[in-house]
Amino acid sequence: MMCLAIPGKIIEIEGKKVVVDYGSERREARIIKGEFAVGDFVTVAAGVVSEKVDEAQVAGWLKVLEND
Amino acid sequence: MIDERKLLCAFIYSAYDSGYCGLGLDDAARKEDMNLFKRFIEFGGEYPEERIRETQGKMTSEVDNSGIRDYIYRGHYEVVESRIVEATGKDFDDAVKEPMILHTALSCGINFYEVVSVGEQEIKARHLFSGLERNLVVLQGLQIPSLGDIVSGHWNYYLEISDVEQSKSAREFFERVKANFKS
Numbered sequence: 001m002m003c004l005a006i007p008g009k010i011i012e013i014e015g016k017k018v019v020v021d022y023g024s025e026r027r028e029a030r031i032i033k034g035e036f037a038v039g040d041f042v043t044v045a046a047g048v049v050s051e052k053v054d055e056a057q058v059a060g061w062l063k064v065l066e067n068d
Numbered sequence: 069m070i071d072e073r074k075l076l077c078a079f080i081y082s083a084y085d086s087g088y089c090g091l092g093l094d095d096a097a098r099k100e101d102m103n104l105f106k107r108f109i110e111f112g113g114e115y116p117e118e119r120i121r122e123t124q125g126k127m128t129s130e131v132d133n134s135g136i137r138d139y140i141y142r143g144h145y146e147v148v149e150s151r152i153v154e155a156t157g158k159d160f161d162d163a164v165k166e167p168m169i170l171h172t173a174l175s176c177g178i179n180f181y182e183v184v185s186v187g188e189q190e191i192k193a194r195h196l197f198s199g200l201e202r203n204l205v206v207l208q209g210l211q212i213p214s215l216g217d218i219v220s221g222h223w224n225y226y227l228e229i230s231d232v233e234q235s236k237s238a239r240e241f242f243e244r245v246k247a248n249f250k251s
Contacts, residue, residue: 005088006155007168023166024157032095041168043087046094051087057202058171064198065170065246 005043007053013038020044070211070228072136073115077105078207079140080123082225088176110209140178140227141220141234145241148176161248170249174242175223180235183217191226193219196235197242 008020008027016031020042029044034052036042041053069075084093084102093101101123107113149160152173156163163169181193181204190203191213204219204226206212213219213229220227220234 006172045087045098048095053168053171057175058167060200060202061171061174062167064200065249068198068246
């Protein structure tokens with residue numbers, strides 16, 4: 001069972017089109033709804049920007065692991 | 069522990085709602101599935117067997133082979149690992165050194181928590197292995213946990229009351245990710 005999409009970073013926005021950088025590759029996606037900005041980490045489903053990654057959660061993991 | 073079918077629906081729902089389902093569904097299809105799963109969880113509506121079967125068909129037959137609970141609490145960690153390798157083109161142990169991949173790996177695998185406070189629609193819970201505290205959404209229709217209970221969670225959602233015995237694979241996965249992140 002798969003429940004995983006890797007977050008990428010928005011590096012360009014032009015209207016409803018965005019370019020998402022995954023490190024190893026870049027892909028185009030569309031914004032259907034929501035506010036997104038260059039620098040946001042997002043997941044993409046079916047070519048549509050789906051959700052913004054909660055950076056506080058990422059920071060939480062980093063903090064506990066780095067201090068452990 | 070809850071009905072396995074409710075657990076499966078909550079497991080998939082939590083992935084869909086967190087935006088991490090990699091099935092390539094468009095927004096409308098994803099929302100439609102979520103409504104079906106939620107109606108079953110919350111109101112005991114009809115089990116969305118056909119949609120679940122379709123979903124499983126797009127994934128793998130692992131749930132059928134191993135049983136839902138066995139899959140979610142054991143086999144899924146291997147799937148997370150293989151998907152990360154596939155998506156990043158790197159070895160898993162290298163890939164998790166990147167913070168976003170670390171976050172994805174740890175959140176996509178099931179986590180275990182001790183409940184520290186209980187609200188109407190969410191709980192605050194302490195991660196068993198890291199001590200990290202976070203809020204988890206409690207879907208209506210699931211068993212309400214009490215203070216001190218050990219529970220499982222997926223992404224931002226509570227799943228069910230569990231026990232430490234069930235968390236063995238989760239601990240091994242967490243320790244592996246942590247060791248590789250710090251190396």
